[in-house]
Amino acid sequence: MAVYCGRACRKYLLHLAHDNVDFRLPEIKALLSLRNRPFDTSETFSEKSPFWQLKGLSEDDIRSVMSRTVCGKSSFELWGHGTTTDELRTSLLEYPAENMAPYLQQNSTYKINVYTFNKTLVFKDRIKKIDALDFLPFKGTVNLKDPEHIFCLLEDYGSDPNDIPEEPFHIFFGRWIADGQRELIRSYSVKKRHFIGNTSMDAGLSFIMANHAKVKADDLVYDPFVGTGSLLVACSHFGAYVCGTDIDYNTIHGIGKASRKNQKWRGPDENIRANLRQYGTESLYVDVMVSDASKPLWRKTAQFDAIVTDPPYGIRESTRRTGSHKDIIKPPEDFSGESHVPVSMAYHLSDIFADLLNFAAHHLVLGGRLVYWLPIYRPEIQTDCRTLLTLASPHTRVTTLSERNTSVVSPRRTERTPKPP
Ligand SMILES: C[S@@+](CC[C@H](N)C(=O)[O-])C[C@H]1O[C@@H](n2cnc3c(N)ncnc32)[C@H](O)[C@@H]1O
Numbered sequence: 001m002a003v004y005c006g007r008a009c010r011k012y013l014l015h016l017a018h019d020n021v022d023f024r025l026p027e028i029k030a031l032l033s034l035r036n037r038p039f040d041t042s043e044t045f046s047e048k049s050p051f052w053q054l055k056g057l058s059e060d061d062i063r064s065v066m067s068r069t070v071c072g073k074s075s076f077e078l079w080g081h082g083t084t085t086d087e088l089r090t091s092l093l094e095y096p097a098e099n100m101a102p103y104l105q106q107n108s109t110y111k112i113n114v115y116t117f118n119k120t121l122v123f124k125d126r127i128k129k130i131d132a133l134d135f136l137p138f139k140g141t142v143n144l145k146d147p148e149h150i151f152c153l154l155e156d157y158g159s160d161p162n163d164i165p166e167e168p169f170h171i172f173f174g175r176w177i178a179d180g181q182r183e184l185i186r187s188y189s190v191k192k193r194h195f196i197g198n199t200s201m202d203a204g205l206s207f208i209m210a211n212h213a214k215v216k217a218d219d220l221v222y223d224p225f226v227g228t229g230s231l232l233v234a235c236s237h238f239g240a241y242v243c244g245t246d247i248d249y250n251t252i253h254g255i256g257k258a259s260r261k262n263q264k265w266r267g268p269d270e271n272i273r274a275n276l277r278q279y280g281t282e283s284l285y286v287d288v289m290v291s292d293a294s295k296p297l298w299r300k301t302a303q304f305d306a307i308v309t310d311p312p313y314g315i316r317e318s319t320r321r322t323g324s325h326k327d328i329i330k331p332p333e334d335f336s337g338e339s340h341v342p343v344s345m346a347y348h349l350s351d352i353f354a355d356l357l358n359f360a361a362h363h364l365v366l367g368g369r370l371v372y373w374l375p376i377y378r379p380e381i382q383t384d385c386r387t388l389l390t391l392a393s394p395h396t397r398v399t400t401l402s403e404r405n406t407s408v409v410s411p412r413r414t415e416r417t418p419k420p421p
Helices: 021-033 059-064 085-094 096-101 123-131 183-187 203-212 229-236 249-253 272-278 349-361 388-392
Strands: 011-016 052-057 072-082 109-117 147-154 170-179 220-223 239-245 285-290 303-309 320-323 342-345 365-376 394-399
Touching: 011 059, 011 170, 021 059, 021 072, 021 096, 021 203, 059 072, 059 170, 072 085, 072 096, 072 147, 072 239, 085 170, 183 203, 183 239, 203 229, 220 229, 220 272, 229 272, 229 303, 239 249, 249 285, 272 285, 303 349, 349 365
Parallel strands: 109 147, 220 239, 220 303, 239 285, 303 365
Antiparallel strands: 011 052, 011 072, 072 170, 147 170, 320 342, 365 394
16 A cells, blocks of 8 residues: 655755855755745755755745745756666655656646756757656656646756766756746846946845845845845845935935946936836835945834845945044034034945944844845955955855844944954
C-alpha cells in the first residue's frame, strides 16, 4: 500500500538567477520568515549553486516565495535527482507514485522542458534526454503550447565557462510550480521611469532590498536618503505606505536640471509621487520632505516597520550635511531664536552610518529591519585607480531590531567618530 508523503518528505527545487549571488540567501530566508518558515536545505547545499533544494515546506510556501523573489527564477516539486542519469532514475523510481499520479492522468496535457546551466545542448540531445525519461508513467497527451502540467529536467554543468564537463555534476527532475518576479526588473526599469536622477537605484536591487527588509502590505517604510524614491517605488509595490526625506531641495521638489540625456530641465510633474502613480501605488505615498539625516525631524515616538535606504558614498553624489559657521555669523546678544545657519559641511561616511544605526535603533518597531548599502574596501579589485573607486562596490546590510540589539547602538553622540585618515 502506498505511503502518504506529506510536507515532511516533499522537497522543492529553487532555480536561482546567477547574478547578485550574495543577496540570494538573505532574500529567500527573509521571504520564508515572512511565513514563519525555516530555511531547511540538503546536506550538500552550496550557496553559489544555481539550484537549491528546500525541505519542510508546502507548495503554498513556495508559491508565496516565488510571488516576491527577484533572485529566484523558478521553482519545482523535486521528484528526483542524482549525479548521474542512473542515480536520477533510481531516485525517480523511489518517489511516491501517489505524489506523481495527479499530474500524470490520462486526460491531462503536459510538456517536458530541458534546462542546462553552463552548457548549451543541441535540439537532438535535448530530445534524447526527454526520451530517456520514458520509464515515468506519463499517461496524458503532450501539448507544447498550453499544457496543464510542465515538467523540467535541469542539469548543472558547474560555473566555469572555460571548463565545461562532458556530463553534468547534478541532474534534477521535477514538476514546475511557479516562476519568480524577474519580470519586475524590466517592467520597473529606471530607463522607463518618469522621474530619475543620477543615482536612481536599479529596479532589481530595489526589490531585493524591499525583500530583505521583509516589507509587507500596510507597513510604514521610511527612506532617509530618498533621492528620486526608487526604494519607495519597490516597497509600495509590496503594499507598504512609504515616506522619505532628502537634503536636496531640488530632488524633493522635482525641479532643476534633468538627469536624462536630451532634456535640460525637469518637467512640471517629475517627482516621487508621479513615480508611484506610474506604477499604480500613489495611494500608498505618504510624503517626502527636505531634511538632513544627521538632524532627524521625527518625534521620539515615530515608529517605522522598515527603513530601506541608499546613503550617499561621496562617489556619484556628495556627502553633505547642514552646519553653521558660528564664528562668522554671530546672532545678536538678545536674540532668543534658532541661530542655525544652514550652510553645508562634510558628512563623513562613518558619521552617516553611525547616525543611521542610531536612528534605526530608536525608530524601528521591534523586529523591524534596516536595510542599507555599505561601501566596502576590496583591495583585491583595486588596480591602479584610486581607493575611492574601490569604495564604490557596496554591499547591502540587513539589521533587524530585536530587544537584544537595541542597546548595541549607543545613543546619539555629540562628538563625531574620528575621521578616517
Ligand atoms: C545614493 S542617493 C539615493 C538615491 C535614491 N535611492 C534613488 O533611487 O534616487 C543619496 C541621496 O542622499 C542625499 N543626501 C546626501 N546627504 C544627505 C543628508 N545629510 N541628509 C539627507 N539626505 C542626504 C542626496 O541628496 C541623495 O539624493
